[in-house]
Amino acid sequence: MMAVMKSWREEGYEIFLWGEETKEPVPVIWCHIFSREEGEKIWCRITEPCIFACVSGRDWNRDFSPWKAEKIYGKSTDFSGGAGEYMQYFEHVILPEAEHALSFEVKDRGMVGYSMAGLFAVYAMYHSEKFGRIGSISGSLWFDGWADYALSHTMKAEKPVIYVSLGSREHKVRNARMASVKKNTELLAAHWKKACPVILESNPGGHFDDPEGRVARGVSRLLTSNKALY
Structure with a gap:
């Protein structure tokens, strides 16, 4: 179960594909991670069939931030x-290269992420039509100006299923910017729910509690969500 199906290195980063070889299409869920070990811990806890595709080695403060901020x-x-520039690179270079390595045509894609990568996942649905499942787990939705942007712009993704979760103590911090995460997360979840299926969950603990388990739960919930039920 822990063995990676395929992996390769590019310019300063590495791509991992976890899953079983199959010619039958299964969802491909993308996630940006810090290390192979982190990806393995997540993959082992995902309960539904999929290809779990991960990228490590990116600069999180550059590649996942929608605009400059302190x-x-x-x-x-x-x-x-650098999120705009990286989104173009991801969509036109990383994504097709990885999908070429699979033995089936990909028809169902998702993107999930934790912290700044969770912000990038929701950024992706505003800038690409390719992802029908979006997961922002303990996402940095406190990011300066992001809530206003998300409320005033239209998604490119067509009615994606969205999973959003947050630790119960994540907003209880001294930093005023980060303390807005609960308010912004709930505000945006309510806004998105007017147009598409949204799952909003609370996890016990702060930002750094059980990130791998939280991501695995988010992926599993996205994979079991049926758009027709909403």
């Missing part, structure tokens, strides 16, 4: 707003 932590770096 850093959160003193030892970190400023957000440089």
Whole structure:
């Protein structure tokens, strides 16, 4: 179960495909991760058939931020707003290369992510029509100006199924920007629910509690969600 089906390195990053070889189409769920070990922990806890496709080695403050913003932590770096450029690269280079390695034509794609990668997952549905399942797990929906952007722009994805979860204590922090995460997450979930299926869940704990388990639960919930039920 833990063995990766395929993996390869590109310029400064690595792609992993977990799943079983099959000619029958299954959903392909993309996730940006820090390491192979993290991807393995998530994959082992996903309960439904899929290809779990992961990318590690990206710069999270650059590639996943929609525009420039001041850093959160003193030892970190400023957000440089590279999501648009990376989205183009991901959609036109990484995605087709990975799908070429599969033995079936992909008809059902999703993108999930944790923290800044969770912000990038919802950014993707505003800038690409390719993803029908979106998961923002403990997503950085506090990001400066993101809520206003999401409320005032139209998604490119057509009625995606959206899974959003947040730790019960994530908003209880001293940083005023990050403390807005609960308000923004609930606001956006309610907004998206007017147009498409939305699952909103609360997990016990703060931002750093059980990230792999939370992502695996989000993926599993997305895979069992049926658009026809909504």
